[in-house]
Amino acid sequence: MIKSFRSSAAIALVCSILFHQNYQHGVWAKEIEVTKEWQLLGENDTIPAGMHVRMDMTTGEKWVKQQTEDDDGESATSTEAAIIQGDGSIQVVPKAENDAESAITEKSKKGEGTYDFNMMHRTLSKLPDQEKERIGGLPELPQSTTSRKITSKERKEFESRMADIWERRQKELKELELQLMDMPKLLKERIKSIQEYLKDPIAHLNGMELDEEVPYGQVSHIVSVLQDLEYQLGDVDMSRDFHTLGGWPLLSSLLSEEVHVPQNKTISRLSRSMETKIRSVQSNAAWAMGTSVKNTAEFSPYAVEPFVMNNSKERTTAIDELIAVVCKPYDDPGSWDIRNLMGKAIYGIGSLLRGNRLAQAHIVKSDGAMRLGKTFEAIASDQLQTLGQKVVQKLLSLAGDIVSDIILHPEMASPDVNTKILESFTTSEWCGATATVLENDLMVAPAAQQTVLETVHILTPYCRPSWAEKMSGMESSIEKMKTGWEARKDTIDADHLDQLNESAKQAIESLKTS
Numbered sequence: 001m002i003k004s005f006r007s008s009a010a011i012a013l014v015c016s017i018l019f020h021q022n023y024q025h026g027v028w029a030k031e032i033e034v035t036k037e038w039q040l041l042g043e044n045d046t047i048p049a050g051m052h053v054r055m056d057m058t059t060g061e062k063w064v065k066q067q068t069e070d071d072d073g074e075s076a077t078s079t080e081a082a083i084i085q086g087d088g089s090i091q092v093v094p095k096a097e098n099d100a101e102s103a104i105t106e107k108s109k110k111g112e113g114t115y116d117f118n119m120m121h122r123t124l125s126k127l128p129d130q131e132k133e134r135i136g137g138l139p140e141l142p143q144s145t146t147s148r149k150i151t152s153k154e155r156k157e158f159e160s161r162m163a164d165i166w167e168r169r170q171k172e173l174k175e176l177e178l179q180l181m182d183m184p185k186l187l188k189e190r191i192k193s194i195q196e197y198l199k200d201p202i203a204h205l206n207g208m209e210l211d212e213e214v215p216y217g218q219v220s221h222i223v224s225v226l227q228d229l230e231y232q233l234g235d236v237d238m239s240r241d242f243h244t245l246g247g248w249p250l251l252s253s254l255l256s257e258e259v260h261v262p263q264n265k266t267i268s269r270l271s272r273s274m275e276t277k278i279r280s281v282q283s284n285a286a287w288a289m290g291t292s293v294k295n296t297a298e299f300s301p302y303a304v305e306p307f308v309m310n311n312s313k314e315r316t317t318a319i320d321e322l323i324a325v326v327c328k329p330y331d332d333p334g335s336w337d338i339r340n341l342m343g344k345a346i347y348g349i350g351s352l353l354r355g356n357r358l359a360q361a362h363i364v365k366s367d368g369a370m371r372l373g374k375t376f377e378a379i380a381s382d383q384l385q386t387l388g389q390k391v392v393q394k395l396l397s398l399a400g401d402i403v404s405d406i407i408l409h410p411e412m413a414s415p416d417v418n419t420k421i422l423e424s425f426t427t428s429e430w431c432g433a434t435a436t437v438l439e440n441d442l443m444v445a446p447a448a449q450q451t452v453l454e455t456v457h458i459l460t461p462y463c464r465p466s467w468a469e470k471m472s473g474m475e476s477s478i479e480k481m482k483t484g485w486e487a488r489k490d491t492i493d494a495d496h497l498d499q500l501n502e503s504a505k506q507a508i509e510s511l512k513t514s
Contacts, residue, residue: 034065035065037065039065115159115162115163115166117158117159117162117163118141120162120166121138121141121162124138124162124165124166124169125138135165135168135169136165138165139157139158139161139162140158141158142154142155142158184241184245186232187232187238187241187242187245187247188245190225190228190229190232190242190247191242191245191246191247191250193219193222193225194222194225194247194250194251194254195250197222197225198250198253198254198259198310201259201260201261202260202261202262204221204222205260205274205277205278206274207221208221208222208223208277209221210223210276210277210280222281223277223280223281223284226251226254226281226284226285226287226288227284229242229251229288230284230287230288230291233288233291233292234291236296236298239292239293239296239299240298240299242292243292243299243302248292248302248305248307248318249305249307249309251285251288251289252285252289252307252316252317252318252321253307253309253310253321254281254282254285255282255285255286255318255321255322255324255325255345256309256316256321256324257278257282258309258312259309259310260278260281261278268331275337276337279337279338279340279341280337280340282325282341282344282345283337283340283341283344283345284344286322286325286341286344286345286347286348287344287347287348289318289322289348289351289352290344290347290348290349290350290351290352291351292351293351293352294351295351295354295355297355297356300355300356300358300359301358302318302352303317303318303319303352303353303356303358303359303362304317304318304319304358304359304362305317305318317362318352319349319352319353319359319362319363319368320363320366320368322345322348322349322352323349323363323368323371323372325341325342325345326342326345326346326349326372326375327371327372327374327375339388339391342391343390343391343394346391346394346395346398347394349372349398350394350397350398350401353398353402354398354401354402354405355405357412357413357417357418357421360402360421361413361417361420361421363424364420364421364424369421369424369425370424370427370429372395373424373425373427373429373430373433374429376392376395376399376429376430376433377429377430377432377433377436379391379392379395379433380392380432380433380434380436380437380440381433381436389443389444389445389448390448392437392443392448393443393447393448393451393452395433396434396437396451396452396455397451397455399425399426399430399434399455399459400451400454400455400458400459402421402425403422403425403426403458403459403462404458406418406421406422407458422462423462426459426462426463428466430459430463431459431462431463431466431467432466434452434455434456434459434463435463435466435467435470435474437452438452438453438456438474438477438478439470439473439474439477441477441480441481446485446492446496446500449481449500450499450500450503453478453481453500453503453504453506453507454503454506454507456474456507456510456511457503457506457507457510460507460510460511460513461510467511471511474511475508475511475512478504478507478508481500481504482500482501482504485497485500485501
């Protein structure tokens with residue numbers, strides 16, 4: 001069994017990285033002017049190459065300043081101080097903000113005298129209330145008055161308590177520093193765990209209990225390894241290191257059914273319990289892949305990097321394997337494990353394709369976009385209720401986002417490439433599936449209905465030939481949606497209701513435009 005531990009909270013990582021023009025959420029970012037002072041990066045801001053960047057994973061914020069001579073060779077622990085919050089999370093702040101603690105600790109280490117307990121109390125009193133509660137509360141600072149002087153016993157108890165708190169905090173901070181330095185080691189352990197699994201999947205699967213409650217921060221089987229990895233890959237630097245260490249093709253290979261079963265056998269010949277375990281491995285691999293590359297332009301090439309899986313001589317890519325998972329016909333598409341697998345795989349596909357012309361062009365050439373369209377058509381016609389609204393909603397959103405991206409940002413590729421991608425996501429299958437979802441009135445959640453309407457609005461100029469005989473029915477379906485919102489408007493947020501009505505208006509106007 002595989003056993004190891006991870007940090008119980010997000011650790012803010014500091015590094016100097018090269019930033020390229022960034023594209024996020026369909027919005028082109030502006031490049032900010034970087035100074036010698038730390039400044040907070042906006043969601044879509046970009047910076048010139050060679051800047052000094054730190055990320056606070058507790059808040060999700062990124063800070064940047066110019067590189068200086070003093071920055072050369074700095075590590076996270078030399079420039080930052082970790083503060084443990086009451087909820088167990090860790091906030092990293094500039095070391096200057098933690099000078100009081102550092103000065104007191106260094107004074108003690110150098111033998112320059114005993115702790116300055118008054119300074120320690122003033123410093124710790126600035127901690128958040130939750131953190132004070134976590135350490136058992138701060139003792140009151142003993143103070144003499146005109147009518148009463150503090151006793152030596154009171155002072156001794158105060159100093160003993162303060163020393164205990166202080167030394168425990170310093171130990172915690174030291175452990176965090178070691179964890180920070182060991183992040184690449186943690187990734188190597190995760191990669192090693194995947195390699196061990198791939199050597200004998202059946203043995204690992206037989207010993208795996210999905211219902212087992214694994215303590216937080218511990219990994220005991222391949223699924224918990226992947227869940228922990230997904231958590232780690234939420235950080236840009238960890239994702240980059242994971243790829244550099246060779247983990248990406250190993251993670252991608254877990255999507256294929258063939259790597260999990262003995263040669264000359266298929267997954268259908270295994271027990272239902274064993275199949276469920278394999279589907280869980282595939283789902284969590286797709287989830288980790290999507291999280292790793294999501295909204296990071298630097299990682300776009302990961303989607304199409306060729307690799308060879310175990311027991312195979314054919315080259316494949318991550319995006320091809322994800323599409324193969326979604327497009328495979330399943331015997332029991334309504335089962336929880338298949339629904340979960342489809343949702344996670346489509347999430348992974350979206351992360352690898354959005355804003356990534358390289359991957360989009362690749363799946364057009366490999367017929368991946370066509371196969372996705374046919375699968376979407378089949379789901380919309382026969383399996384919408386079986387697979388659930390979320391799967392359909394993600395496919396609708398994917399088509400709408402890719403077409404919209406091409407319209408808004410044609411400069412990302414040549415006109416010929418853009419045209420081929422656009423045509424591949426507005427085929428009769430993609431258009432037909434979108435119309436079917438709208439006409440069938442099966443998307444009952446307002447958020448799902450809004451996705452349908454937004455996709456209709458985007459695709460109409462390209463799908464009009466396919467919808468020639470359906471326009472009237474599609475408009476009627478939209479009016480029916482509006483009537484439904486009005487009937488339950490008390491249960492829908494007022495702002496959201498306005499958004500829904502605006503989306504409906506735009507969709508109808510698009511359909512009526514000749």
